[in-house]
Amino acid sequence: MGLNILTVLYLIGSVSFILGLKMLSNPATARKGNLVAAFGMTVAIFGTIFLYQDDQGNKLGNYVWIFGGLLVGGVIGTLAAKKVKMTSMPEMVSLFNGMGGACAALISISEFKHLSIALGGDLLINSTDDYSSYQPTVLIIVLGLIIGSVSFAGSMIAWGKLNGKVKDFSFPGLNILTMILLAVAIGLGAWLVVDPSNTYLVYAILALALTYGVLFVMPIGGADMPVVISLLNSFTGVAAACGGFLYNNKVMLTGGILVGAAGTLLTILMCKAMNRSLLNVLIGSFGGNKNAAAAGSKEQGAYKEISLSDAAMVMSYANKVMIVPGYGLAVAQAQHICHELEKVLTEKGVEVKYAIHPVAGRMPGHMNVLLAEADVSYDILMEMEQANDEFKTTDVVLILGANDVVNPAAKNDPASPIYGMPILEVEQAKNVIVNKRSMKPGYAGIENDLFFQPKTSMLFGDAKKVLQDLVAEIKSV
16 A cells, blocks of 8 residues: 555645646746746655565664754755845756765665675575676666766866866877776676676775866866856756666656756757767867967957946937846856846837857756746847847847857857857847956957947946936936
């Protein structure tokens, strides 16, 4: 009876994951989707704790440890989520994702220890070296160990890069070294599957996978982090699915497959948005070409500045204004005052829309989350393709902290490291106003040709302060 109830609870959990993921694809339902998926996970966890039984009818037990872990993890997770700033959300995502990979790797190590005990018993009793019945289980253990370890180590390096504590690092032949490490880890994994009695191989595989995960992410440029985060997220999902196979846990398997599939699809979309190949991500050279970045930097002409009063006048009498948010907006925590600017312009009869590049910010959907926090209407958030169709009829484009995603060099300069990357074609608008703290290059480390074009004007300063002053000026017009 308990098993039947548990099966129903797992079905509820699986359906909740699917519905939650579906709802997450739409900004209007994303928050509810998160709650639906969380409900499904809660049902699955408590169903497992109280109703699960093994083949001998034994229940889990160890309730003190289980609920102690839930309490500690729940408190830490809640406090971290409440205290984190939106600018730090990407590194928190990387940190949490890394914890998922670590869990998958620990599960593999733990289950292999249990399997080793079983192997020892078989060898003593049956005196046989036929491991064929164990090999499928060992294969899943090895896959979970390698993928989980790579996800954990890579996510920790990504976390360090996003918060500025870890710098890009590369040397000639690094790609070859990383591929050799991965090949050796896979080779040792195959050996372990053939002969599971070589228990020491588990720790060699763990060390190689962790090293590969570190070296895999180290050379990757910060501008390419959205793709890396998506890829590592898919790794964690696959590793979790391996745990579902090991425990014959359908809800864990379903959740892992959903995360893995969603992360993979998102990675492909991010690669398309960056005009990169997935192979470049896998070999660890993604965005790490510093020579190319240097080649993409060149001497530019003079730029011109615009005053707050002139910017307010131009925007007040425009028919259509497009706002392009970037990481500078997130750093300044200026999403709320940006929404205020939008409302003030709308009251004056100006049509206002937002143009969102797929990889703006430091993680997929970063700008959407930021603007949603400020209650910006989803109806006026334009994806890149939609926005590019509207720039030709736009009077003013206001760029807030975005840089590489509006750089025309992606279309015009074959020497640029971002050449071929789809961008927001803001230069098609009648007027372009760029808010930045300084003329310092963006995350890709190259100059932006847009800043030196005749129709572009620079409005320097902290995004929040500039927008506050701009709102005051527009109200007085």
